[in-house]
Structures are given as C-alpha cells and as structure tokens.
Amino acid sequence: MTDSYQMGEADLVALRKELGPLGDGIYYLWNAFAPSGQSGDELTGWCLAINQNNDMFFLKTGGYYSGYLEDHPPKNPDPSRKNHFWPSGIDVKSRDSDARFMVLRPFWWDAYCSYDNLREYAEWWNGYEVTGEEKDYYTALIKAAEEEQAKRRKAKQEQERKAREKEREEKKARKELRKKDPASYRRLFPQEALKRELRKNSPESYREMYPEEAAEREQRKLRKESPEEYRRTYPNEWLEREKRKIQNGGFSSDDDDSDDSDDDDKRDDDDGDDYEQPF
Incomplete structure (x- = not known):
C-alpha cells in the first residue's frame, strides 16, 4: 500500500483544524478518487494499543484495516525502523458492553515506542489513555488470553x-x-x-x-x-x-x-519435494 488511499475520520479532524471549512472539501474530493485502502484485516471499532512498557491507549479504528497501521506508524526516534502496530491475534470484551476490541502490539520486537509517542499517536486516532480500574480490567483479560494463546502455539509447534x-x-x-x-x-x-x-x-x-x-x-x-x-x-x-x-x-x-540441497553428489538426500505414496 501507499499513502495515496482514502483518508479517514482522524484525517478529516486534522484538516478541519488546519484549514477550517476548506478541509472538508479537500477531504471529500480526495476520497472521491483515492482507493479505499482495504488491505489486511478489518479492525474493530476501537482497538487497544499497548507498547513495550504496557502503556495502554484506545484507538478509534472503525472502518480501517491493518494495512493502514503499517503505513501510518507512530513517530520513532529512529526513522530507519518503523515501529508500526499490528493485531496480536487477541481481542477482549468491553467492560461496559458486548463489543470486542482487538489488541495491537508493536510489530517489531526491537522497535521501541515511548509513552509520549503512543499518546500522540492515540490523539491522532481520536483515542485516549486507559488507566486505573479500566486498565486493570483489560490487563487481566489480555494476560489470560495471551496465556491461552501461548498454550495453543506450543501445542501447534509440537504437532508440527x-x-x-x-x-x-x-x-x-x-x-x-x-x-x-x-x-x-x-x-x-x-x-x-x-x-x-x-x-x-x-x-x-x-x-x-x-x-x-x-x-x-x-x-x-x-x-x-x-x-x-x-x-x-x-x-x-x-x-x-x-x-x-x-x-x-x-x-x-x-x-x-x-x-534443502541441490548438490546430489555431495549430499544424497531428499530435499522437501512432494512425493507419491505407494499403493
């Protein structure tokens, strides 16, 4: 994907803030010609973004796809390594309704996202920080889900x-x-x-x-x-x-x-080809 696809609500808010009513015109004109940007997994209406320090923020992501996260990462002191967020494979139930929220984690293990970078990123998404009892609630759910995910992963690895x-x-x-x-x-x-x-x-x-x-x-x-x-x-x-x-x-x-081997003279073994079962 590129940065030339349709803008979302966060972009509209930013345009209105900078250009006033003219921002609306630019927004709708751009989206009339730009592709939709529907790449990757569809995100839930709200997502929980969590960095390496377990700072937690809600992002308003309704209508967006994971590919948009990849193309729009938070700011990073090291511009050579984009630390974009990505669905972790876990979603949790809302404390106040039956809604479910995807959990987003930094894609790269060694790409650091500071509290300030994540807070600024959440503001760009019209989101907010999760603190207090609300954070404790989601932290407990995420911990339980990650433990179950680890068990399934271990079982799959053993099977493989x-x-x-x-x-x-x-x-x-x-x-x-x-x-x-x-x-x-x-x-x-x-x-x-x-x-x-x-x-x-x-x-x-x-x-x-x-x-x-x-x-x-x-x-x-x-x-x-x-x-x-x-x-x-x-x-x-x-x-x-x-x-x-x-x-x-x-x-x-x-x-x-x-x-794997292409040298049959030096190494005379099979190399991953599909083979036929004898009958």
Missing part, C-alpha cells in the same frame, strides 16, 4: 515438530530404498524420481516442467545461504515470513529447510 520428524523418517526410508534398490524406488515413487533426475541432469527442463517448485527451491536456497540478499530480492516474502514468526511467538515453523 512431530509432523516434520515423521517426514524426515519417511525421507530417510526413501533415501535408503533409492540407494539399495533404485528400480523399486523409481517404480514406487516415479514422479519424485523424475524430478530428481531432471533437476540433476537437466535443470532447464526441470524449471520448465515445475516452474513454481523450482522458484520455491531457489528462494529457500537463497534464504539459507544469504539471508540479507534474500530480504532484498524477495521483500514481500520476507515480510510475510516475519509476520508468521511473530504470530508464532518468534519461531518459524511453517517449513523445514534442513533438508
């Missing part, structure tokens, strides 16, 4: 670990079969055998027949061998992986790069 372990054992068995009885291996796993032979003996044919798979392998190889170059070459993919890591508690469990 077992799945990867099972897959590695299956790869090991196929590797042994390929070495001891190549004919049986080709008969039981013809597509996998064909891919391996193409990748080893005719890389161009492999890329033509399996373009998406070849591109994914090249990305994985670059990510493993040169993380910085991978970040520059595939910024969108890198950012999506970082988001998944944050949602997963700082761990990347969506894939296992440990078996």
Whole structure:
C-alpha cells in the first residue's frame, strides 16, 4: 500500500483544524478518487494499543484495516525502523458492553515506542489513555488470553515438530530404498524420481516442467545461504515470513529447510519435494 488511499475520520479532524471549512472539501474530493485502502484485516471499532512498557491507549479504528497501521506508524526516534502496530491475534470484551476490541502490539520486537509517542499517536486516532480500574480490567483479560494463546502455539509447534520428524523418517526410508534398490524406488515413487533426475541432469527442463517448485527451491536456497540478499530480492516474502514468526511467538515453523540441497553428489538426500505414496 501507499499513502495515496482514502483518508479517514482522524484525517478529516486534522484538516478541519488546519484549514477550517476548506478541509472538508479537500477531504471529500480526495476520497472521491483515492482507493479505499482495504488491505489486511478489518479492525474493530476501537482497538487497544499497548507498547513495550504496557502503556495502554484506545484507538478509534472503525472502518480501517491493518494495512493502514503499517503505513501510518507512530513517530520513532529512529526513522530507519518503523515501529508500526499490528493485531496480536487477541481481542477482549468491553467492560461496559458486548463489543470486542482487538489488541495491537508493536510489530517489531526491537522497535521501541515511548509513552509520549503512543499518546500522540492515540490523539491522532481520536483515542485516549486507559488507566486505573479500566486498565486493570483489560490487563487481566489480555494476560489470560495471551496465556491461552501461548498454550495453543506450543501445542501447534509440537504437532508440527512431530509432523516434520515423521517426514524426515519417511525421507530417510526413501533415501535408503533409492540407494539399495533404485528400480523399486523409481517404480514406487516415479514422479519424485523424475524430478530428481531432471533437476540433476537437466535443470532447464526441470524449471520448465515445475516452474513454481523450482522458484520455491531457489528462494529457500537463497534464504539459507544469504539471508540479507534474500530480504532484498524477495521483500514481500520476507515480510510475510516475519509476520508468521511473530504470530508464532518468534519461531518459524511453517517449513523445514534442513533438508534443502541441490548438490546430489555431495549430499544424497531428499530435499522437501512432494512425493507419491505407494499403493
């Protein structure tokens, strides 16, 4: 997204404050031509933004999407690192009604947002600070929700670990079969055998027949061998992986790069290809 999409209520208030009635005209004229900016998850009418020091502010976010948060972060003393807020995957019930509020946390673990920066940011959103008993109420709910979230995350990680372990054992068995009885291996796993032979003996044919798979392998190889170059070459993919890591508690469990290899002479193991089950 860019900064050229539609303005919201906070922008209208700022325009009115600076330009008076002329601000209304600019606001409606701009929105008549600008895209809606509906990127990411739709935000709740109000969201709770919490920084690293547990300062808590309500933001009036009705009608906005998470992509808007990414493009409009709070001020940061270090302009090279935008510390935008992002949905944490938790929402809590209002103390006064049945409404629910998304909880927003700084996207980057090491991007600091001070109390003053967050207060100014909340004012820009027509929000306010949460203090006293109200803060205690939401803090308790958020703590309980985060503990439950951590339990689910741990269970998911364990499930994924077992799945990867099972897959590695299956790869090991196929590797042994390929070495001891190549004919049986080709008969039981013809597509996998064909891919391996193409990748080893005719890389161009492999890329033509399996373009998406070849591109994914090249990305994985670059990510493993040169993380910085991978970040520059595939910024969108890198950012999506970082988001998944944050949602997963700082761990990347969506894939296992440990078996990636293009050098079949130096390392004769399987490398993450889909394979066929024998029947």
